[in-house]
Amino acid sequence: MxxxxxxxxxxxxxxxxINDPDWLEKLDDSMPVWAVLQLMLELLEKLEPQYTSYD
Structure with missing residues (x-):
């Protein structure tokens, strides 16, 4: 690698x-579309957190 x-x-x-060091041996493996989408959703949540205004 x-x-x-x-x-x-x-x-x-x-x-x-990632939270499992075993993934370091699988970096060339394919990733399912649902996993990519989940990562993207988590990233969006961090970039655009859902909150309500106090107004």
């Missing part, structure tokens, strides 16, 4: 995007 892929995986592990 290329070093750049491993660095991305290690960064994801450090930041809590």
């Amino acid at each position: 290329e070093d750049w892929k491993r660095k991305i995986g290690e960064s994801a592990l450090t930041k809590g995007i």
Whole structure:
């Protein structure tokens, strides 16, 4: 596996995007569409948190 892929995986592990070090051995595996969509939804939630105004 290329070093750049491993660095991305290690960064994801450090930041809590993945929580199992075994994923570092699976970085070349395909990812199901539902998993990609789930990641995108979680990212959107962090970037645009749902809140209500006090007004």
